[in-house]
Amino acid sequence: MQNRAAVMHGTHDVRMEDRPVPEPGPREVLVEIKAVGVCGSDVHYYEEGRIGSFVVEKPLILGHESMGTVVALGDGATKHETGDRVTLEPGIPDGTCCECRAGRYNLCPNVRFFATPPIDGTFANYVTVHEDFAFSLPDELSDNAGALMEPLSVGIWANRKAGTRAGDRVLITGSETV
Numbered sequence: 001m002q003n004r005a006a007v008m009h010g011t012h013d014v015r016m017e018d019r020p021v022p023e024p025g026p027r028e029v030l031v032e033i034k035a036v037g038v039c040g041s042d043v044h045y046y047e048e049g050r051i052g053s054f055v056v057e058k059p060l061i062l063g064h065e066s067m068g069t070v071v072a073l074g075d076g077a078t079k080h081e082t083g084d085r086v087t088l089e090p091g092i093p094d095g096t097c098c099e100c101r102a103g104r105y106n107l108c109p110n111v112r113f114f115a116t117p118p119i120d121g122t123f124a125n126y127v128t129v130h131e132d133f134a135f136s137l138p139d140e141l142s143d144n145a146g147a148l149m150e151p152l153s154v155g156i157w158a159n160r161k162a163g164t165r166a167g168d169r170v171l172i173t174g175s176e177t178v
């Protein structure tokens with residue numbers, strides 16, 4: 001297996017490099033990446049090298065909107081089988097802090113989020129992820145659509161918070177044309 005990765009060395013400087021194929025740890029799965037979206041955050045890092053206090057200080061693999069195929073299981077991983085098509089939740093919380101214990105793991109201050117320095121992202125052939133953060137995809141969903149489950153979930157959550165319903169007229173602000 002070869003693990004080619006797109007590694008950002010600085011603004012406007014992304015190089016293709018070979019990285020070791022990661023070994024899945026306990027309850028992790030090894031995923032062969034098939035599709036990755038480009039998020040606004042990836043563009044920010046690429047253009048400016050930082051987002052607020054998150055600064056790219058050493059080479060970083062971007063990409064966090066991802067799907068792929070499970071190709072190996074770590075010790076104790078039972079939720080997936082090799083060959084499963086999965087979409088990846090990009091933020092892995094610690095599971096032990098107050099926010100995690102309260103069920104708000106999205107607010108975990110210790111979250112390890114793909115493509116947020118210093119955590120490498122998924123513009124690579126292979127990544128590992130905890131089995132709880134890989135979700136099986138239905139066959140009828142394309143690879144590209146499967147990669148977009150994370151941004152879809154952001155939109156669904158925003159609409160729930162806003163109480164919007166089908167048929168509502170809404171203002172979309174912050175969109176950008178490049």
Ligand SMILES: [Zn+2]
Binds near residue numbers: 096097101
């Ligand atoms: Zn936590």
